[in-house]
Amino acid sequence: MEQEVNSPVIREDSRHGYFMKQALAMGEKALATGETPVGCVLVYNDKIVGSGMNDTNRSMNGTRHAEFLAIAEMLQTYPKSAIKETDLYVTVEPCIMCTAALRQYGIRSVFFGTHNERFGGVGGVLTVHSDKSIDPPYPVYVGLYRKEAITLLRQFYIQENEKAPNPRPKKNRALNTTFDFEEDDQDFMPII
Amino acid sequence: MDASTHDAPSASASMRDIVEAIQPLDGHVVPIKSIQEVNPPEGYDDAYVAEVDIKSASRVIKALDAAFPRDSSLPLNHLRRFCKRDKLPESVKQFVDEAYPQKSSMAPSIFILLGISLPDLEAVRTLLEPFIPVPRARSHSPQEPQETSTPSSPEQSPELTLFRTKIPIYPPASAKVADVWSASLWPVTFNPAASRSTVAPNPQTLNRDQKSIEPRAGYYVSLAREVALEAKQSGRGRGVGAVIVDPRIEAQIDEKAWEEGYNSRERWPQAVVAVAGDCRFARSEAGGPSQMDRHPGIAPNPACETYNSDHEGGPDLHALMRAVELVARSRREDPENEVDLAAMACQPIVHTDPQLSKPNQLSAFEKYFLYEAGSHVIDDDSTSYRPSPATSCQVSPRKRKFAQPNPEAAPISLDTLTEVELPPSTTTTPPLPAPPASDPASLPPAPQEPIEESGNALPTSRIRSRAEGGYLCTSLDVYLSHEPCILIYPRAGRLKSGGLASGPVETQKAVLANGDVDADASHLREDREYYGLHWRKELNWRALGFEFVEDEADENFPPEPIAFHA
Numbered sequence: 001m002e003q004e005v006n007s008p009v010i011r012e013d014s015r016h017g018y019f020m021k022q023a024l025a026m027g028e029k030a031l032a033t034g035e036t037p038v039g040c041v042l043v044y045n046d047k048i049v050g051s052g053m054n055d056t057n058r059s060m061n062g063t064r065h066a067e068f069l070a071i072a073e074m075l076q077t078y079p080k081s082a083i084k085e086t087d088l089y090v091t092v093e094p095c096i097m098c099t100a101a102l103r104q105y106g107i108r109s110v111f112f113g114t115h116n117e118r119f120g121g122v123g124g125v126l127t128v129h130s131d132k133s134i135d136p137p138y139p140v141y142v143g144l145y146r147k148e149a150i151t152l153l154r155q156f157y158i159q160e161n162e163k164a165p166n167p168r169p170k171k172n173r174a175l176n177t178t179f180d181f182e183e184d185d186q187d188f189m190p191i192i
Numbered sequence: 193m194d195a196s197t198h199d200a201p202s203a204s205a206s207m208r209d210i211v212e213a214i215q216p217l218d219g220h221v222v223p224i225k226s227i228q229e230v231n232p233p234e235g236y237d238d239a240y241v242a243e244v245d246i247k248s249a250s251r252v253i254k255a256l257d258a259a260f261p262r263d264s265s266l267p268l269n270h271l272r273r274f275c276k277r278d279k280l281p282e283s284v285k286q287f288v289d290e291a292y293p294q295k296s297s298m299a300p301s302i303f304i305l306l307g308i309s310l311p312d313l314e315a316v317r318t319l320l321e322p323f324i325p326v327p328r329a330r331s332h333s334p335q336e337p338q339e340t341s342t343p344s345s346p347e348q349s350p351e352l353t354l355f356r357t358k359i360p361i362y363p364p365a366s367a368k369v370a371d372v373w374s375a376s377l378w379p380v381t382f383n384p385a386a387s388r389s390t391v392a393p394n395p396q397t398l399n400r401d402q403k404s405i406e407p408r409a410g411y412y413v414s415l416a417r418e419v420a421l422e423a424k425q426s427g428r429g430r431g432v433g434a435v436i437v438d439p440r441i442e443a444q445i446d447e448k449a450w451e452e453g454y455n456s457r458e459r460w461p462q463a464v465v466a467v468a469g470d471c472r473f474a475r476s477e478a479g480g481p482s483q484m485d486r487h488p489g490i491a492p493n494p495a496c497e498t499y500n501s502d503h504e505g506g507p508d509l510h511a512l513m514r515a516v517e518l519v520a521r522s523r524r525e526d527p528e529n530e531v532d533l534a535a536m537a538c539q540p541i542v543h544t545d546p547q548l549s550k551p552n553q554l555s556a557f558e559k560y561f562l563y564e565a566g567s568h569v570i571d572d573d574s575t576s577y578r579p580s581p582a583t584s585c586q587v588s589p590r591k592r593k594f595a596q597p598n599p600e601a602a603p604i605s606l607d608t609l610t611e612v613e614l615p616p617s618t619t620t621t622p623p624l625p626a627p628p629a630s631d632p633a634s635l636p637p638a639p640q641e642p643i644e645e646s647g648n649a650l651p652t653s654r655i656r657s658r659a660e661g662g663y664l665c666t667s668l669d670v671y672l673s674h675e676p677c678i679l680i681y682p683r684a685g686r687l688k689s690g691g692l693a694s695g696p697v698e699t700q701k702a703v704l705a706n707g708d709v710d711a712d713a714s715h716l717r718e719d720r721e722y723y724g725l726h727w728r729k730e731l732n733w734r735a736l737g738f739e740f741v742e743d744e745a746d747e748n749f750p751p752e753p754i755a756f757h758a
Contacts, residue, residue, distance in 0.1 A: 056664075059520055059524065060520040060523045060524055060658065060664070061516060061517055061519075061520035061521075061664075062516070062664040062665065063508075063513060063516055063517070064520075068508060071506070071508075072508070075475070075477050075478065075506070076478070076479075077478055077479075078477070078478050079477040079478045079480065080475075080477050080502060080505075080506065081502050096678065096725070096731075097678075100507070100677065100678040100757075101506075101507045101508075104501065104504065104506070104507050104677075104757055105501075105506060105507075106501055106502075118730075118731070118732045119731055119732055119733075125728070125730045125731060126723065128678055134499060134755050134756070134757075135501055
């Protein structure tokens, strides 16, 4: 399901890079408000038509992931059918729920920074974007600003979650600044 | 079904009558199988079988284990180490018979399984050599019998023959599988008591919960169906309903039933903290008409009859997603809410489900259970809600301003970036002015709101607030009319549905006929995967999943003719 391809059209200095930067900015915003720093933008006709960040802590709703907020914003102005011509740029691999939702919404393609091995839906744990279903599958691409997406998450996870029923003390944790992938491994990796 | 029977009643008193008249379904509760139970991981490896002297069996084990320590990550405890010749699986027996045709002439011997991935067959041969059974008549000419007492010498000792077989590297999922493997590969044992924590929920936990929900499941599934029918007959959505129950309240009801002398069944509705119906056809996009607007007054909505993803509204409007949001919304409205919304005023609470952001968009059932069901005070009943003086009087004015007197009133919508729909009527609770959202750091302090009189405030919901330890939907149970689509992200204690949890495609085997559940995945469809999403060891959340199997099919709730996502 997954193959690595170096494609000159989807480097970080491309339009894809620009949109992922906007998604990262949403992630920063999430971090600043105490949310798991995941951000995303929806791009339709080269224009950002929706953006979202994780909002589960404040809304007290575990399903308020960035993707849902971005789609809610887009549908204020665009019909649902426009999502078929829309790409999602999200800092972290969509979770299983969002992967399924994006498929039901008919997203055209998904670009994300890094895999999520705990609950990723497009390869991290399951492959809900391409499994048998009544909705068409969609292609996904991983690796754009991977390091930045991971750093955002690390900045968050060294904090304590005081909202959790049993917060774990995490004093003295320092931000890990090493990565277990190669420096130049920044090219896009389409996952078919 | 007559649409008029599900018309929304105007007064909550009649709503209460309707709820109390709901009859539990007759049926039983069955645990939903995990993915490993339905599709057990299969893995096979090559192994070798050798014949050794039966008297040296224990010494052989010692020598082998010393020379080739077992891999603790792959203990292979389900494999028998020894096998008598007559019990050998067919594939091995065939070669053994070819190699040693004279069964009767053999010295007492036994066959040992030599683990997988053997490093060095020569080392194995050397190791086993002393234990090769000394044949009474091992030679191919039975006319030259040898004495069994003769100590083996290099000249006389027969070659050690290693037979190859395949072995299953994972334990069998059932006794049936064990039998099949024993006959075809190598004898295995099935241990139902073995720890299966990575495969399925702990059997004791599963059993205990199954027992605890069994008496009430028929009622709550029946209620979920009523909510589903209401959604369908309103034209707002497909016929899918969700019911969220707090087992703590159930326990209180049961506890008090005896001492206070009531029939706990009458109080079951009080344990329901929220219900929600599907309303996928009520979403208007880009300000245009929704599917419901396109077919005014027609129910069920004609869009029900087909699956067209453009008409489906979106998963945020599915019953379970709405129910989860109702729980969250109730917590946000709690006056004691520790999250100071004003401090986070740079962001809106985005109503991903637009139905929940408009006034008066809750159905009669939804409204009743969210705000009224628990508040009917029954004489001498400690389980029904009484407004506690602590919550109604001692709330700090600063916090009270966020208690919205009418839950259907204005959501606090503050962001210019994400323009959340504002309800037309904002007279009772004016929304806070929207500060520029661009830079949270430079935001002006949140404006002070006039303190609202909370005289007409709704009673505190039975949904536990954050201050009381309520967190997302943990420790809650959900009952669904249909198997949920793969979106389910319940963080719920337990999940019961009218169908098998976890297909991406909801083809709604709403309630399977009696006895249809134990067959190995017999009702799984070819057009979808089985995910067993309620219990996956890979995931960071798990729930117990049960299916309610009705004794008789409910003619008011026939299986859905088409596939869709519930």
